[in-house]
Amino acid sequence: MPGLSGRMSTVIKAKISKLLDRAEDPAETLEYSYQKQIELLQNVKKGIADVVTSKKRLQLQETKLREQVVKLDTQARQALAQGQEDLARTALERKNVAQTELQSLDSQIAQLAQQQEQLTASEQKLRAKIEQFRSRKEVIKAQYSAAEAQVRISEAATGVGEEMADVGLAMQRALDKTENMKARADAVQELEAAGTFQDLTQLGAGEDDIDRQLRQLSSSSEVESELAKMKAELGTGSGTAGELGAGAPAGEPAGAEQRAGPSQGQAS
């Protein structure tokens, strides 16, 4: 078949014959091939361990982010209760970023779990084939003449070689995905280390670069509606809401007052 499948088959067969060409006599081919299989099996185990480690790391990050979300929510409430609406807004913006990050972490963890499952299945298949190869190897060594052995070894080695190429491919793909996620996890950690999710009391007066980035990242309408909801929950009655609205005539657009109005009405 000349198509996609044909290309894959040709490439894999070429790799297998390259592997077999290295050894000269049949017995040597058998041992060499078997040794390669065992090596690959060890590598697959390491690969699985790598995926598990990355998954655990992401899960740890997820836990930390969940704590941040709760903390930022509390901080927003406290700020709002004290009438510091700007601070509350900043906290909510950060919460928004953390939540977005959480969602992507969730899907990454699910992907890694799937990779782990797939690699484990591949490992089992390879193990079964290696075991089969091992027993056939003993039979070939004991029963066949050199010429016959050559043919049978080639058959068995091709079968197991294909499985080896396949598990190698599965592992490479899993590790590529893991690498991408590691890079992303590092980026999140840097963001965290740079103070993004730190205690808001440490913010001080000036806005830093990260704050501005955060503002761009987070959807402001989401923040505004959450702020309005929070105001309603805090039971700042219609009078207080009026004061808040009236108290910020300089920077606040008229829309903010209008938005705050209806949601107060819905809550009560």
Place this chain on the structure above:
Amino acid sequence: MIVRIATEGQYELGEGDAAALQELDNQAVAACESGDEAQFKQTFKQLLEFVRQNGRPVPEDTLEPSDVILPPPDVSLKEAKAEFSGEGLIPG
């Protein structure tokens, strides 16, 4: 006829399935060459489904090599193109 879906496993198909498989393979190749990602994904998925539905999984302790090998289910259009250009999916 033994067909392997890379990273998934081997399936045993009847000789009568070869023509249909070939046709689906050609469609996937055509979609790949046209560069239409959605079209490629769809035809390639049909090809995989055909093998899974019509094939019987080969027992794990069988050492039979495959007659044809299909790229892994999560193959991208870019990877499939590289496969044609000769780089291949299999490293080193």
